[in-house]
Each structure stands twice: as C-alpha cells, then as structure tokens.
Amino acid sequence: MNVKRYILEKVTKGTIHLTLIDPAKQPAAKAAEIAAKAYEAGTDAFMLGGSTGVTRENLDETSEAIKGVCDLPIIFFPSGAKAISGKCDAIFYMSMVNSVDIGWVIGEQVKGSLVTRKLGLEPISMGYIIVEPGMKVSEVGRAEPIKRDDPESAMAYALACEYLGMSFVYLEAGSGADVPVPPEMIKAVKSILTVPLIVGGGIRTPEAAAAARLAGADAVVTGTFFETCSDLVKLKDVIEAAKG
Numbered sequence: 001m002n003v004k005r006y007i008l009e010k011v012t013k014g015t016i017h018l019t020l021i022d023p024a025k026q027p028a029a030k031a032a033e034i035a036a037k038a039y040e041a042g043t044d045a046f047m048l049g050g051s052t053g054v055t056r057e058n059l060d061e062t063s064e065a066i067k068g069v070c071d072l073p074i075i076f077f078p079s080g081a082k083a084i085s086g087k088c089d090a091i092f093y094m095s096m097v098n099s100v101d102i103g104w105v106i107g108e109q110v111k112g113s114l115v116t117r118k119l120g121l122e123p124i125s126m127g128y129i130i131v132e133p134g135m136k137v138s139e140v141g142r143a144e145p146i147k148r149d150d151p152e153s154a155m156a157y158a159l160a161c162e163y164l165g166m167s168f169v170y171l172e173a174g175s176g177a178d179v180p181v182p183p184e185m186i187k188a189v190k191s192i193l194t195v196p197l198i199v200g201g202g203i204r205t206p207e208a209a210a211a212a213r214l215a216g217a218d219a220v221v222t223g224t225f226f227e228t229c230s231d232l233v234k235l236k237d238v239i240e241a242a243k244g
C-alpha cells in the first residue's frame, strides 16, 4: 500500500482522523486493544511514536500487534533515527523546523535515511511546527514554540515547509497540552497552504476536534485521549466530530 496516496485520496473527501499510540506507554497487547477500538470508532490510520522511550523492539512489537487487529496503515512518527522499524508501513520523514538544534532539523534525518531505504519504508515528508505550550516534544526537541497569538509566524513556517517540498505540514501543540492549537492559527495556516495540514496536541473532546476541522485541518490527531479512554461511544464522538 502507498500510504501517502491513501492519505492524499482520503483528505480530498474531508478531514481524516489519525490515532497516535506511544509504544513506550503500554505493552503491545494493550496497544492493540486501543487500536481495535479506534478502528471500530472509525479512525483512518495509526501513528506510532513518542518523545522518549521508543525502541525498535517496542515499536516492532506494537506495530505487529496492531496489524493483528486491523489493516489500516501504520506510520512511524519518529523522535529520532534510532528506532526506525521495518514493521511500520511508512515513516513521517519530518523536520522540526522551529527547533534551534540542527540535529532535529536535519541531523536525525541524515542518520536515518539509509536505514529507511534499506528497510523499504515509505518516507512521507513533513514539516513539523511546534506551537505553545509545546509540552515534552518542545523541550526534548529544543523548539522555540510559536506563540499562540502569532498566526503569522506559523504561516511563514508552514509556507517555507511547502516551498521546501514537504508533502504535509503538522501544527503540534504537544501531547497532553491543556489547550490545542488555536483555530485562528489553523485557519491562517490553511489559507496559504496547498499541502494537507495535520493538527494535534490536546484534542480530547468532540468540540475541540470539530473546531480543528472547521478551521481547516485536513487531519486531526488524537493520542492521549485514545490511550486513556476505553468508552467506544466517546471515541466515536471525537472521531465523528473530527471527520464531520
């Protein structure tokens, strides 16, 4: 399966929902349970990743366990080159463009390129932009997060990503953020982009998911809420609000 084509086709029909699972947070069998519920609730694909503690071992095991419960695409959402796994279907080949550390902008990507080729993983290029509060990923990635009241900077970063040839742009408020990316910022960024816009961080209610979609998100990511809520009805409500 070509995962990029799958996503591009889906987003032409409306906003999609991506479930983020951190392989370091629970055993693979539990991750598969979360994935099965998300699949039943209507998610479109899985992202596997986390800021710390992801290893090739827990990534492989989690990916295989999820493949045992559904056939949706699994995209590695890396926090570095180390854990790259051939058991995923694709990898977000991403650059944290507002990091002050060149390692997160291009260093890890150089370290991971040959192994990605060797494993036959599909690379999907993505500009990754951290927005306040940014949370752990902002800290680990030494980002200078975009201020919540500065949509113009977000627009400038996003357009630079598109001009550099990146296939997707991701606005990230950080996993577990108390507030998601402001809808005004999503709207502003969407107004100048032609590549799909992914939005995540702190989305855990149908209202927040719908607000991201209505502001122009092409893909809404939820992680923490899906890892902690086992109520299928509530999961469905969030996914339905994200997809409209």
Ligand code: 1GP
Binding pocket: 020, 172, 173, 174, 175, 176, 177, 199, 200, 201, 202, 203, 221, 222, 223, 224, 225
């Ligand atoms: C983190 O945007 C994602 O990379 C998901 O964030 O865990 O807050 O849903 P949450």
